[in-house]
Amino acid sequence: MTRFAPRRPGRLFWKLFVAFLLASGTSFLIGAGMFAFARPDAAERAVFDALPFNRTMPLMIGTVVSLFFSAGLAWYLARPITHLSRGFRAIADGQLATRVHPLVGTRRDEIADLTRDFDGMAAQLQHLLQTQERLFHDVSHELRSPLSRLQLAIGLLRQSPEKIPDMLLRVEREAERLNSLIEELLTLARLKSSSADFGVSPVDLIDLLTAIVDDANFEGRAKGCTIHYAPAAAFVVMGNGDLLYRAFENVIRNAVKFSPPDTRVDVTTDISDDRAVVSIRDRGRGVPAGMEADIFEPFKRADTDGAEVSGFGLGLAIAKYALEWHGGTIRAAAADGGGLTMTVMLPRRTPG
Numbered sequence: 455m456t457r458f459a460p461r462r463p464g465r466l467f468w469k470l471f472v473a474f475l476l477a478s479g480t481s482f483l484i485g486a487g488m489f490a491f492a493r494p495d496a497a498e499r500a501v502f503d504a505l506p507f508n509r510t511m512p513l514m515i516g517t518v519v520s521l522f523f524s525a526g527l528a529w530y531l532a533r534p535i536t537h538l539s540r541g542f543r544a545i546a547d548g549q550l551a552t553r554v555h556p557l558v559g560t561r562r563d564e565i566a567d568l569t570r571d572f573d574g575m576a577a578q579l580q581h582l583l584q585t586q587e588r589l590f591h592d593v594s595h596e597l598r599s600p601l602s603r604l605q606l607a608i609g610l611l612r613q614s615p616e617k618i619p620d621m622l623l624r625v626e627r628e629a630e631r632l633n634s635l636i637e638e639l640l641t642l643a644r645l646k647s648s649s650a651d652f653g654v655s656p657v658d659l660i661d662l663l664t665a666i667v668d669d670a671n672f673e674g675r676a677k678g679c680t681i682h683y684a685p686a687a688a689f690v691v692m693g694n695g696d697l698l699y700r701a702f703e704n705v706i707r708n709a710v711k712f713s714p715p716d717t718r719v720d721v722t723t724d725i726s727d728d729r730a731v732v733s734i735r736d737r738g739r740g741v742p743a744g745m746e747a748d749i750f751e752p753f754k755r756a757d758t759d760g761a762e763v764s765g766f767g768l769g770l771a772i773a774k775y776a777l778e779w780h781g782g783t784i785r786a787a788a789a790d791g792g793g794l795t796m797t798v799m800l801p802r803r804t805p806g
Contacts, residue, residue, distance in 0.1 A: 645775035704769035
């Protein structure tokens, strides 16, 4: 955490100091002047004459007290604002670890709340930058693998021209893999962009789920995995059909992919007037405790005991952002008896 070295008082300190000094000094001088120039009677004069100080002494003491009081109050108000100013300059210079709230002590006022908000902003910026850097690293890693295989296939092709058909198939597969990765990255980037504009039209969520389940059931037969789904009443939402299809397809196919052979995936829907809640439960290994939220991050994969898993780790991230674009949510939780349950909430109308 960045800390700041002591610094001389700034212009705000001196402005506040002068303002407080004038205010307190004026009030005191009026009172002290009335005392100094009052005309006491004979008895009061005798008492004043017996005092060990003259009538100008209160003026001197009051002036000194006003100076110290004004300086202290000006310093108390100007110090955290100075820290904030230096904090903003540090953030602009790229020092995202800068924190201001610990420097203001134990004060409890609006200025302390402002420093706390500043620290929250700095922490969020730091997190976003780290996420961006991690994303760039993951993207470069994912791109490196198919590119390396392409280079290897080209090298083998040059050494063994008789293997042209096999090598061309290899090159074609790797090119398709690169194209799929780039397409998913572009989709994710558009979903994360606040300025992205997707078309909106009425979409029957139940019909959409039925089509996805039929396709996933066809693929799951290869390992004996079936999907149990009882369609509910029609539920029409205002949204983008392609995005919704892709979101639910990623979640349901993920459940089939990670399910053991000869098991079942349950898809249930709970329809109300203003929203639909869809649950997708598999009987797989689930994810390690505490990683339920991480699996929705790009390129994040759960531990599969070293087993090779196809895909790029972008499907759940795309599903999350697609549902959030529609005003919905998705969360993962361990299912009773093993496996993972994905719960999707989708409102009937997309917020503006």
